[in-house]
Amino acid sequence: FWLPQTEVAGARDRAGTSQGFFFAAKGGHNAESHNHNDLGTFVLYYNGKPAFIDIGRETYTAKTFSSRRYEIWTMQSQYHNLPKINGVDQMQGRNFMAKNSDFKVNARRALFSTEIAGAYPENAGVKSWVRSYQLDRGKQFTIRDAYELHQSSDAPTTVNFVTYCKVKELKPGILHLEGEGFRLEMHYNPGLLKPEIESHEVTDAGLKRYWPEGITRIVFTIMKPQLKGKNDFVIKALK
Numbered sequence: 001f002w003l004p005q006t007e008v009a010g011a012r013d014r015a016g017t018s019q020g021f022f023f024a025a026k027g028g029h030n031a032e033s034h035n036h037n038d039l040g041t042f043v044l045y046y047n048g049k050p051a052f053i054d055i056g057r058e059t060y061t062a063k064t065f066s067s068r069r070y071e072i073w074t075m076q077s078q079y080h081n082l083p084k085i086n087g088v089d090q091m092q093g094r095n096f097m098a099k100n101s102d103f104k105v106n107a108r109r110a111l112f113s114t115e116i117a118g119a120y121p122e123n124a125g126v127k128s129w130v131r132s133y134q135l136d137r138g139k140q141f142t143i144r145d146a147y148e149l150h151q152s153s154d155a156p157t158t159v160n161f162v163t164y165c166k167v168k169e170l171k172p173g174i175l176h177l178e179g180e181g182f183r184l185e186m187h188y189n190p191g192l193l194k195p196e197i198e199s200h201e202v203t204d205a206g207l208k209r210y211w212p213e214g215i216t217r218i219v220f221t222i223m224k225p226q227l228k229g230k231n232d233f234v235i236k237a238l239k
Helices: none
Strands: 008-012 021-026 042-046 049-052 093-097 099-105 109-115 126-136 140-149 158-163 166-171 174-178 183-187 193-200 215-222 228-238
Touching: 008 109, 021 109, 021 126, 158 228, 166 193, 166 215, 215 228
Parallel strands: none
Antiparallel strands: 008 021, 021 042, 042 049, 049 158, 099 109, 109 126, 126 140, 140 228, 158 215, 166 174, 174 183, 183 228, 193 215
């Protein structure tokens, strides 16, 4: 499916069944109704069960609807499946928006791409950051970042993923993700990226209904970042 007004897209391995991969992704802007700073993010399910997730929202409080809304961790882009560029997160507001969002689909693959540099403030020093998702039906799912920076600061540039799976490093270049009745491998270039695996307890009663065992954040730090580069993350199912 493709919803051009909201720039939301999704696809699955096969019609009529939840078996295999399903993903959804979004462009849009950071002043949407009930906004999170999350344009360019995605979710990925396998056999109908969550792999890479959107955490959701905590129980509403006065802070949720105040000027301090984006102090809440679940509203921040670093707790979505997105980069933190030169140590800087996405910002809220109508001017922080995706560009050139596009969705192409055929019987073999589905490809969503969007330019997310406009979601970051000037001090992020980013000229272009094209995030794309490609589902090769029945085979694999690929997340790709192609970026160009104006500058590289002392603060790291990281690529963040949030998952409900249990995660461990098999060896440099491969992470193992164990979900509810499935196993995945996440392949990356260990010469460019260094992962850290963080466990986060979920204490909010509303979120705990969905993520009772807590969530895991994978933080890939781009080592020796260049002003121009590309990173691929390839997700494959283990039979």
